[in-house]
Amino acid sequence: MSAELDIVSVDEALLRFLVAARKTEPSSSSTTRRLILDTSIRLFAEEGYVASSMRMIANACGIRAPSIYEHFANKRELLFAAMTDVLGDFQAFIVEVVDADLEPGEQLHRLVGRHAAWQLRFPARAGAWDSLAASHTVERHLLPEEVTEFTRQRRLYLDVVTSLTAAAFPSPQPHIRARAVLSLCDQIMSWSGPSVPSDEPRLLDHVWVLARAILTSALAADVTSPRAK
Template sequence: MDTIADTSRTDKRGRDTRSAIRKQALALFAERGYGAVSMRDIAEAAGIRQGAIYNHFAGKQDLLADLMISHLDRLLAALVRAVPAGGDPMRRLEAFASFHVGYHLDQPDDVVIADMELRSLEAGRRGAEVHALRDRYAGVLATILEDGRRTGRFQTPNAKVQAGALIAMMTGITVWSRDGAALTREAVTAHYVQMVMQSVGLIWPLGEEAGCSTAQ
């Protein structure tokens, strides 16, 4: 059930088979979905034979869990760097939205797997770990919203519900951004940040004359 080896890097010939498997599996799962990809497909893309995958991963499920968990670990680590733990909820919300959108634009394959293939991940220890990591991520946003609500800055009915709603909204980016976005990265980010900030009742962008919003 578990990963065979966690530390392998390049072998004598300078090729890192384990990394190649992960990379190709990620791309194929994201493109076709877990169920539609065979171990033979992955092996071929990685330049090896099917049986050799089992020298690096215990099975297809192990491979999927490995991809999800390593993605979520990186996501959470990057989140901590990008969003301050305390301070003005408005600034933290802006930072969160900006970070989330940027990350999804940069790593659409990782993200789409962690979102769409949850049902493909069989229950068990790894599955619980994945869910726990996802909950931690959503919890960061929920805390920001709750802080804003409690101090009267945000107009939000329920921090947990809204956290789920906003994450769903921003994650939907991957659905349409994959096929040739007509918008620049900055424009997309600005749009989503504006929607998020307005959704908690803020006037956005800031500095629009004493409380009243007008289109620019």
């Protein structure tokens, strides 16, 4: 079966994502637990998961090391909780602009802007997630079933963007276009330069101009054409 035939409908993709987002919505937690989660995700990204000991995390939190074990049994459990927390935040942020009544092009426009806004407004959390994902920390240190769950969650969001891309810009290889647009959003901090909150509208407009260039280009068709080989 070709990749293009393996695209779910927009309605189905949105429904799956919305259901998953509700399940992973960050739960309320104690002040100490919240501090441990925020500190650990930062240290895992900056120092690396292996190098970040529970004692180091405790010191950065200003608490005694045994206090961490009142909330998390071990470092692997802490990693899973921290990554789940960031994922839940991201999904909840994205869900705010999901509207099943919108045309695919307008919905995609909103999602692209929202995704880029997440990177701009929450650079520490977004950067930590991207860093840990790029280093394959999840795959190396979590249990197989936990890795499977993260992979499933990320695929649900990709499916939404892919289905909207296929519906709004019906050209070859929507999967490639969707991934390219998401990469554009993820890397906005690396190419936008220093920004202030007032710059956000201008940057989001710029992101959409670049995204449209990707979505309407002949790149995806060229990637798989015999001439490209």
